């Protein structure tokens with residue numbers, strides 16, 4: 001399914017366990033993600049470096065066949081899955097996709113300004129039901145911001 005980000009304004013979301021979000025997605029990994037999954041995978045190589053994102057990403061068999069950890073519609077590493085997978089179908093950007101997207105503007109607990117979107121291609125998103133933002137969303141977004149920034153710093157610094 002093709003990503004379709006729209007501004008987050010409290011749309012309710014309930015996962016239908018369809019597994020569609022594990023196809024056609026690039027999954028950036030923080031160093032913590034890799035250590036966590038690496039322990040589970042007994043050091044099997046499951047990453048490749050992405051020059052655009054400047055982080056490792058999960059290797060793929062083929063683009064539309066999905067993530068190497070996808071087993072039918074289930075994530076084989078569910079308990080250890082990358083932070084960015086935990087965030088889905090929400091997405092955090094540092095610039096708005098459109099000048100009109102002020103509704104998506106939020107502030108992380110550390111004061112960083114972000115824009116929150118939701119991927120409307122996810123069948124679990126209910127556009128009619130609007131509710132308060134889940135309490136875990138901004139803390140998770142902040143953790144992702146920090147972990148990926150540290151990961152980029154590490155790879156830039158070591159030239160890996």
Ligand code: SF4
Nearest residue numbers: 015016019021122124
């Ligand atoms: S696409 Fe949405 S509903 Fe389907 S598994 Fe992913 S998060 Fe759940």
Ligand code: SF4
Nearest residue numbers: 022067069070075085
């Ligand atoms: S790690 Fe799991 S949740 Fe994330 S894309 Fe792969 S199969 Fe899906």
